[in-house]
Each structure stands twice: as structure tokens, then as C-alpha cells.
Amino acid sequence: MFSVGIKDVANLAGVSVGTVSNVLNHPTRVNPATHERVSAAIAKLGFVRNAAASQLRAGLSRSVGLIVLDSANPFFAALARGAEDHAATAGVSVLVGNSGEDSAREETYLDLFEEQRVRGILLSPVGDITPRLERLRARGIATVLVDRHTRNSAFSSVAVDDVAGGRLAAAHLLSSGRKRIAFVGGPLHIRQVADRLEGARQALRNVGLPDPEILATRSMTLPAGQEIGRQLAARGPQDLPDAIFAANDMLGLGLMQGLLMNTGLRIPQDIALIGYDDIAFAESALVPMSSIRQHATELGRRAMELLLEESAAEGEYVHRQLISTPSLVVRASTSS
């Protein structure tokens, strides 16, 4: 296992180690002809820079950490892609950790990243770990929070405006002439759910309508939606809302199944339905389902921008809280 080092390259190319290092890190400083010779030597020997030595001397690494709550969740998958894309343009690589909502795993990844002296960390936190983040900052590691409303302006953050999303969904239903709107989702103390409901309330209030009927669920899953769907279908037609806003697409898809199976109901003629998240399944449902799309990729890109900006800044840095507004995707389930 002989390792070829910068020294071997220098010998073969007939230059000093300093020059080889310059070829690697400051290509403009070296004469094109020399550059050529050194590159040839590198290729010939199959030299690969030792990141450990490089980081040790340079002090900072060429990577940033990203810890997501659930890597299987399409929202975070898209966010990660956006973050990686932007990092790539800056020549920075991303180490992805999946906390799985487990604060012990989160802690482990933070330790790892701290040892690696990453430039910064993009984090969707499990609990409140402000103290830990303060410590990291003291060490020169910046942190940007994802998907939290941090009133605390001591950190930069990016988040999705769920109230605006809720408004958008309800306003769309109203604009297509619906009047009796029901909200399905839960548990209601989850911030996302509460915010989406609040948005819907605002939209109704704006046109002088009372609060929507609320059908609370224990979880945001397909079966929970099916259950509510069956209950609704069992009601008499006159007791039925003319539109439903589901707090996420899984619920929405379950509702659709429950509403359509073995009933004469039609979507959207008898009842309109809109979901939230715009997951891939929404488009290919029995009746393609309208939804609210969060721009996760874009969000990830912006978050990485903030992170790199902060980590590059000298001294005081003014933190920023970015709020992204989701957008409406109209499909057959609401277009009469």
C-alpha cells in the first residue's frame, strides 16, 4: 500500500512541492507550461490528494454537514438535492446524516461533524439544542436551521410558510364557488397542521364565511384518511361539505379512496378535494389531486447559500430568516 504523495509528483515533474500545491489550489499562480507538466505527473502516478493532511494544514475542511429528520421523506430528499447542488457549485461536499427524529443520533452526527471541523451545518433539529449550537459557533462552525420558525434571530433559518399554504388552498376552493369547506388533519397541536388550518380560517374570514368544519385525525396517514372518507360518504348528501382541504396528501389520498369506493360520489362534481405537499402520488391518483407544493429543492439551495455565506463571513454576521411561500398545483380533483 504505497501512497504517492505530493513529493513524488514534484520529483517526477522536476518542480518543488510548493508548486505542485499551487497547481492544486491556486492554478492561476502557475505558468501554463509548468501546470501542464505537473498535471501529467499527477495523472501518471495516479496521485490523489490526502484530504486529512490538507484539512489539517488549511484549518478548514471542504465539507459541510446536513442532518435531516427523515431521509426517506421526499421533502427532505428534495431539500438535500438542492443543498448538494448549490454546494457543488462552490466546490464543497455535503455529508448527510439522518437523525430519524432521534436526538441521540442527532447528537452523534453533531459530534462527528465537529471532529471533522466542517465549515457549517444545515440542521432540521429534533429538539431545542440552542446551547449546543452556540458552542459550535464559538468553534467557528455556522449553523442554519431548517423548517423551524426561529423567532430567535441568533441563527439563520429557512422555513415554509404553512399559514400562507393553508390560505392558498382554501382560497382556491372558494374561488371555484365552494362554500362549505371542511378541514381534515391532526393532531391539531402539530405546528404544520395548526398553521395550515389557521391559513384556511383566514381565507374564509376574508370573504365573511365562518370557520371550517374540522375533522380531526390521530395521524396524517392513508388509513386515517380512509376512515374519515367512509364516515363522510355515510352522511346524507345535504350534510356533506362541498370541498375538503386535507392537511397532507396521504390523508387526501385516503379520503379519496374512502369517498369513492362503493358510493355514487364523484370528485370534483359532488365534492372537491385538495391536499398538501404535492407528493408524486397526488398526480397519479384515481382522480389527479390538487395540492400545495413546497419548493423543497429551492429551499435547500437557499439554505446552503446562507450557510456558505455565513461561514465565509468574517466577524459579525447578520443572520437571516427566510420564509418560503408554497404554491398551488391545480389538478382534476378541484377543477369542475
Place this chain on the structure above:
Amino acid sequence: MFSVGIKDVANLAGVSVGTVSNVLNHPTRVNPATHERVSAAIAKLGFVRNAAASQLRAGLSRSVGLIVLDSANPFFAALARGAEDHAATAGVSVLVGNSGEDSAREETYLDLFEEQRVRGILLSPVGDITPRLERLRARGIATVLVDRHTRNSAFSSVAVDDVAGGRLAAAHLLSSGRKRIAFVGGPLHIRQVADRLEGARQALRNVGLPDPEILATRSMTLPAGQEIGRQLAARGPQDLPDAIFAANDMLGLGLMQGLLMNTGLRIPQDIALIGYDDIAFAESALVPMSSIRQHATELGRRAMELLLEESAAEGEYVHRQLISTPSLVVRASTSS
């Protein structure tokens, strides 16, 4: 940005740097009382070991790389979890890269991992990159392949036996009395599809039945399944197969929608249906769908075991090809 180093710890604790290093790496070699004193100093100063320096001197890093084809795919998400779990027990951390089936990204991650001098790489390759892997091995970086039938025994690999899975699915349909079985999937040249079909053929041949009817699709998506489902529903009852084996769950779910919507057909009474992959949606479909489950988490664990074993081995190592047999999950869509 003052960095506290091992030296500062040594000063505070009144010992030499060597002893601090021993506390960190060979705790048994040091007297418990000293250990105590050093630990206290570490805690007081908030010392965090510099991974770069550590790796530089020690020569090997405490991490391995993992490159998956698609991190959003639940199969790979589960695989990654299994791999991480096992790595954690060995005190090794996993750097996850997502190639997204793009060989340029794959290449980038391989470069990164090579620079980092990782212990080994777990890889689900995009194309055939044996030469590159040979080079890595020459550098002392072991590689274990995922989800490929490498006849080439020069590398260890783990894979799922799709032929066995196909056999399992078809045999299950036969055992519940079905005789006219159709296979839905495509394109047929994809290895997974071809293998699953081959397995079904074998099961039929075993009981003296002819090959199944094949309904080829352009892709393995929900819409493709819906399309085939509608076509089937349009046939006369006497032309209908009495069971369908879908090459994956997405197709299966699409089929279910197409078969049930606005037709009098019932599942499983008129037609049984089994999918493949056992994704979360299979369980909560209109009719809970039987499927074939691949033990991805277990597979990831085993793959990591192989990788760590090989990277720890001195000199010659005998590579192993692990084949994991999937298992049958019976739900309402096939149990009459």
C-alpha cells in the same frame, strides 16, 4: 477561534500529550485515576479531537462511504439504515452519497471518498466501473457491491434473489387455486423484471402449467399500471386471468385502481393481485395488497459486515457473494 488541542488538555491535567492520546485511543493502558483527571480536563476545556490530524497520523479514517442509486427509494433508505446501524456498533461512521443514477455524480463521490481515505465503500454502481474499483483496492480501499449479480468473484457483493421472489409470488397464487396467471411489468430487459418473470415461469412449469400471459409496460409506474388495469377491465370475464403478478408495487397499485374503478370487478374474488417490494402503500391500499418483501435493512447490515471484515483483513481476502431471499407478505388482495 482558539482551538484547544491535546496539548492544552495535557497541561491542565498535568500529564504528557502521549497520555492524553492514550486516554482517547487505548483507555486500558492508563491508570483509572489518571484517566479520570484527563477526562475532567477534556470536559472542562470542551476539547474535541481533530479528525484530520488524527487520520493523517493514524493513516486510516474512521469512516466508510456509501453510494446509493436513489436515496428517495425506500429500498435504499432501509439499506442505508441497516448499514449505518452496523457501522455504529463498530464505531465507524458512514458518509452517504446519492448518485441518482448519474455516473458523473457517482464519480464525484468516489473521488471524495478516495481523498478522505475511507476504510471502504459500499456501492450500488450505475455502470460497470470495475477498473476504478481495482484502483481503489490497490490503494487499500475495499468495495462491496450492492444489488448486482457479480459473477466476477473479485469483489464481495450482496444482492436480492429476484428469481426466488418471482417463484414465491407465483407459487402463492397457484396455492390459492389460481390457474390463469398474468405477469405485468417492463421493460423486460431490466434485470429485476426479467428475473421476477423467470421465477414466475419456473413456478408454473413446476406444476405443469404453460408460461404466463405477459403484459409488458414501458415503465414501472402507477400510470402504467392504471393503463393495463383499464385494458383488462374492458375484456370479457372469460378472457380475464384469475390472478396477476405485478413486477412492483407501484404497478400493482395502479392496476388495482384501473381494475376497480367503475367496474363490477372484485379483488380477490374475481381476480387476485400480488405486487413486489412491499412499499408502505401496499398495506393501506383500497384492498390491502400482498407483496414480496426484500429485507433491505438486513441486507445493508450484512453488506457493512462484509465491508468492515474485508477492510480489516490483512493480505489475501476471500470475497463472498451474498444472496438474500425475499419473503412473502400475504394480505387481502390474494386471500380469498
Place this chain on the structure above:
DNA sequence: CAGCTCGGTTGAAACGATTCACTTCTCGGC
């Protein structure tokens, strides 16, 4: 032509942990 500038290049001194040959101490055996 002396004095400057400037692009290109040099080589030795870091960076911070690990290692290992060596010292020091302690204790038991004879």
C-alpha cells in the same frame, strides 16, 4: 545601467494527533 516590479518558483516551518522507544516506579521473590 542601477533600480524596480512582477510573475513564477522554492523549501522549510507549521498544522495537531499518534506512535514507540525509553524512562521511572513498584512490588515480589530469593
Place this chain on the structure above:
DNA sequence: GCCGAGAAGTGAATCGTTTCAACCGAGCTG
């Protein structure tokens, strides 16, 4: 009281890069 063995601790050398002050020659200026 001497010797040897083993446990505990020491500290200088080392890993492979990057950095930076110094150097070199060529071209320009007054």
C-alpha cells in the same frame, strides 16, 4: 538488598499538505 518484570507515563519524531517569506530573472523606467 538485589534483580527482574510489568505497569504507567514521557516526549520527540512523524504523517502529507499548505503557506509564506525569500529568491530569481526578465523586462521596464528614468
